[in-house]
Amino acid sequence: MLKLAIQKSGRLHDDSMRLLKECGINISNGVNKLKTEASNFPLQVFFLRDDDIPQYVEDSVADIGVVGENVVYEKNKSVDIVETLGFGRCRLSIAVVRGEQYTGVQSLHGRKIATSYPFLTRRFLSENKVQADIHEISGSVEIAPGIGLADAICDLVSSGSTLLTNGLKEVETILHSEAVLIRNKNFNDAQVRLLNKLLFRIHAVKKARNNKYILLNAPNDKLDEIIGLLPGMKSPTVLPLADKGWSSVHSVLNEDEFWEKIEQLKTAGAQGILVVPIEKMIV
Ligand code: PRT
Ligand code: ZN
Numbered sequence: 001m002l003k004l005a006i007q008k009s010g011r012l013h014d015d016s017m018r019l020l021k022e023c024g025i026n027i028s029n030g031v032n033k034l035k036t037e038a039s040n041f042p043l044q045v046f047f048l049r050d051d052d053i054p055q056y057v058e059d060s061v062a063d064i065g066v067v068g069e070n071v072v073y074e075k076n077k078s079v080d081i082v083e084t085l086g087f088g089r090c091r092l093s094i095a096v097v098r099g100e101q102y103t104g105v106q107s108l109h110g111r112k113i114a115t116s117y118p119f120l121t122r123r124f125l126s127e128n129k130v131q132a133d134i135h136e137i138s139g140s141v142e143i144a145p146g147i148g149l150a151d152a153i154c155d156l157v158s159s160g161s162t163l164l165t166n167g168l169k170e171v172e173t174i175l176h177s178e179a180v181l182i183r184n185k186n187f188n189d190a191q192v193r194l195l196n197k198l199l200f201r202i203h204a205v206k207k208a209r210n211n212k213y214i215l216l217n218a219p220n221d222k223l224d225e226i227i228g229l230l231p232g233m234k235s236p237t238v239l240p241l242a243d244k245g246w247s248s249v250h251s252v253l254n255e256d257e258f259w260e261k262i263e264q265l266k267t268a269g270a271q272g273i274l275v276v277p278i279e280k281m282i283v
Contacts, residue, residue: 001042002194005062008047012179015087016066020045022280023201042194053182054079060184063191064198069177070156074117079182082195083202086209088179090158092117094124095168097145097152102171108132108152114144115154117174124154124174142166207281210255215274217241218249222269229264252278 006016020027025041035046046062053065054077065079068088072081094113096102105128112133115121125132135150142162144150154174157163163170181202183195218226223238226249230236236251249270253261258275265273 001044002064002191002198003044003046003062005046005048005053005056005065005067007050007053007066010050012050012066012068012088015085015179019066019085019087019202019205022205023198025201041198043198051075057182057184060186062184063187064181064183064195066179066181069180070117070120070175072180072182073175074119076119078185080185081180082183083181083199085179085181085202086206088177090156090177091173092120092154092175092177093157093170094121094152094154094172094174095142095157095163095170098167098169102169105130105172107171111151112149113152113154114141114150116141117154120174121154124172142168204280204282207283208278211252211278211281212255212258213250213276213278214253215248215250215272215276216265216270217272218247218268218270220245220247223247223249225268226265226270229261229268252281 007013025043026039027036027043027045028039033047035044037044046056048056050067050071053062053067054072054075056062057065057079058077064082066085068090069081070090070092072079094108096107101107108125108130109132112135113121114135114137116136116138118134118136121134135144137144137149141153141155143166144153145168146166153168156177157170160170187195214230216226227236227238230249230251230253236249239248239250241248262273
């Protein structure tokens with residue numbers, strides 16, 4: 001049995017639950033409980049505050065956990081990051097009052113910086129040989145300059161709208177973060193086997209998310225050119241259509257190059273292009 005810690009409520013909760021579901025792991029939605037058990041996988045799920053997850057994983061109270069890299073690095077516990085999960089993306093940045101002149105990190109010298117990330121902020125400042133006064137607060141960091149508590153802040157940013165509405169501008173990015181799977185450092189063989197089983201499923205889910213299945217009709221005299229545009233898992237599948245002179249081509253396209261490829265395929269003579277999501281992808 002593996003014990004997994006996920007956030008009880010908050011920004012990472014829904015995506016963590018969705019990941020488990022996409023991995024085919026059924027857990028009764030017991031978020032009001034402290035823990036629950038999967039019905040079809042040897043997994044126990046603990047619902048915790050995200051800040052506590054690295055400590056619990058270090059102490060083996062949980063074997064693995066889903067948490068933001070920002071929290072993993074801030075807490076600086078002895079755990080291993082085993083997989084990035086592709087959600088909860090944000091960055092930890094320093095922001096100053098918008099009208100203020102900022103000419104580089106030295107501008108922070110002697111200033112007061114409010115943050116919930118004292119460890120990472122202090123490390124960044126000392127790496128840059130800047131001496132500033134760090135004021136630790138646990139929430140609503142963005143209002144600190146407005147109420148005269150600090151000159152600058154160091155906080156998480158995703159869209160940037162919180163900074164904007166509070167009259168602040170982002171000047172330094174300390175860390176880029178996303179949700180990760182962490183594990184305790186001392187696993188026995190059985191735990192390693194279970195973790196690998198879970199990782200096999202997570203890889204299939206991640207791959208499927210990044211890829212689309214594409215079907216199109218191609219005139220036979222354009223087949224070579226069209227096939228040349230498609231990567232496929234091995235090579236594209238080509239089937240003859242009832243209509244002589246035409247073929248149906250099936251392949252897999254990466255999300256990143258998707259729109260560009262569609263344009264090229266159309267220009268090359270492809271018609272009736274169908275694009276469908278992939279549920280799982282095992283390579
Ligand atoms: O109760 P618990 O302690 O578990 O939750 P929490 O309140 O500490 O954390 P929560 O749920 O807010 O965030 C959990 C994790 O989500 C964080 O540790 C990050 O890894 C990740 N994440 C991703 C974010 C954001 N994006 C984010 N934008 N966490 C917080 N924010 C906040 C930020 O602090 C600021 O107040 O959103 C605001 C900025 O957002 P924008 O879009 O206006 O820039
Ligand atoms: Zn928290």
